[in-house]
Amino acid sequence: MNTQRLRDTARTLVADDKGLLAMDESNPTCNKRFAKLGIPQTVEARRAYRELIVTTPGLGECISGVILYDETIRQQKKDGTPFVKAITDAGIIPGIKVDTGAKDMAGHPGEKITEGLDGLRERLKEYSQMGARFAKWRAVIAVGDGIPSRGCIEANAHALARYGTLCQEAGLVPIVEPEVLMDGGHTLERCGEVTEAVLRTAFHQLNSQRVVLEGMILKPNMVLPGLTCPLQGKVKEVAVGEQQYQVRLTDRQQDELEDVDEVADVTVRCLLRGVPAAVPGIAFLSGGQSPELASARLNAMNLRFKSRLPWALAFSFARAIQQPALEIWLGKEAHVLAAQQALVHRARCNRAARRGEYNAAMERTGTG
Ligand code: 13P
Numbered sequence: 001m002n003t004q005r006l007r008d009t010a011r012t013l014v015a016d017d018k019g020l021l022a023m024d025e026s027n028p029t030c031n032k033r034f035a036k037l038g039i040p041q042t043v044e045a046r047r048a049y050r051e052l053i054v055t056t057p058g059l060g061e062c063i064s065g066v067i068l069y070d071e072t073i074r075q076q077k078k079d080g081t082p083f084v085k086a087i088t089d090a091g092i093i094p095g096i097k098v099d100t101g102a103k104d105m106a107g108h109p110g111e112k113i114t115e116g117l118d119g120l121r122e123r124l125k126e127y128s129q130m131g132a133r134f135a136k137w138r139a140v141i142a143v144g145d146g147i148p149s150r151g152c153i154e155a156n157a158h159a160l161a162r163y164g165t166l167c168q169e170a171g172l173v174p175i176v177e178p179e180v181l182m183d184g185g186h187t188l189e190r191c192g193e194v195t196e197a198v199l200r201t202a203f204h205q206l207n208s209q210r211v212v213l214e215g216m217i218l219k220p221n222m223v224l225p226g227l228t229c230p231l232q233g234k235v236k237e238v239a240v241g242e243q244q245y246q247v248r249l250t251d252r253q254q255d256e257l258e259d260v261d262e263v264a265d266v267t268v269r270c271l272l273r274g275v276p277a278a279v280p281g282i283a284f285l286s287g288g289q290s291p292e293l294a295s296a297r298l299n300a301m302n303l304r305f306k307s308r309l310p311w312a313l314a315f316s317f318a319r320a321i322q323q324p325a326l327e328i329w330l331g332k333e334a335h336v337l338a339a340q341q342a343l344v345h346r347a348r349c350n351r352a353a354r355r356g357e358y359n360a361a362m363e364r365t366g367t368g
Contacts, residue, residue, distance in 0.1 A: 277310035
């Protein structure tokens with residue numbers, strides 16, 4: 001195994017304040033997002049959309065790697081140039097999603113186990129020959145009444161670790177993605193407990209299965225309250241002169257005022273407890289946060305902690321980079337340029353967030 005090459009690739013993926021763009025939605029997921037916006041759910045529409053992304057001018061200044069899906073890695077631009085060549089020519093490293101999806105876990109109602117280990121060695125060899133230099137596998141952990149179970153956390157961690165070693169054997173850097181989902185009414189604290197348990201178990205398994213930590217990237221969730229958490233409208237003490245008042249913040253005010261720093265603190269604490277210093281980079285998924293909040297929270301983590309952390313804190317967003325562009329494109333050729341501008345804007349905002357230089361004014365002026 002060429003561990004030096006793995007280390008170099010992993011380091012390059014998080015170098016120069018860049019991050020990853022996940023464009024590896026499976027066909028059903030991509031179709032679902034298209035359907036919501038009235039975009040035809042066809043192979044050609046998916047190809048055209050991915051062409052829009054990979055030909056976005058300036059993308060390589062902020063994006064180090066893109067994660068492709070099996071259909072996409074085999075596709076070409078309209079002029080016949082393979083996507084992999086277009087991506088590489090833009091100075092971006094191509095990667096590939098290799099799990100085959102999260103399926104209901106037997107004996108564990110409400111929980112999922114990610115599949116895709118069978119035949120993985122052969123598939124990795126093929127993807128490597130096609131030009132992929134890293135891969136991604138996503139495990140999903142739901143939070144709810146009595147879940148996650150130990151069985152679910154352990155089975156998913158074991159699969160992530162087996163995938164990790166197979167990737168490294170094939171010369172591909174594994175992006176290890178154990179995602180604690182935002183769905184549900186759980187609190188920030190509960191998300192923190194679950195995320196910590198998931199990370200500890202994942203790294204226990206990664207070590208047992210001999211994954212070279214220096215040659216991998218971790219792709220975790222940020223520690224966040226569930227989407228329907230009743231604490232969203234939290235009470236805050238406000239001083240006016242000598243008087244103390246209790247003010248109930250609206251969801252949006254809370255998000256913007258205090259949630260950003262709190263999320264940054266709790267997330268970094270959780271990562272410091274669970275992620276070995278040998279890992280070169282942590283690239284967050286966005287998980288359903290708005291693009292602006294995902295950037296603001298990443299920014300707060302880097303602003304407050306960057307100089308004291310052993311690993312780079314980067315991004316590997318799908319929705320938080322793509323969604324505004326998709327909503328502009330709507331499948332229309334005439335909208336391609338405007339959609340590309342929206343895409344590169346989000347990429348720039350996130351590069352700024354890696355530097356702790358993101359601010360709300362960038363959103364108003366569209367600069368970055
Ligand atoms: P989101 O950023 O939309 O959560 O997607 C990241 C990803 O790659 C999911 O596997």
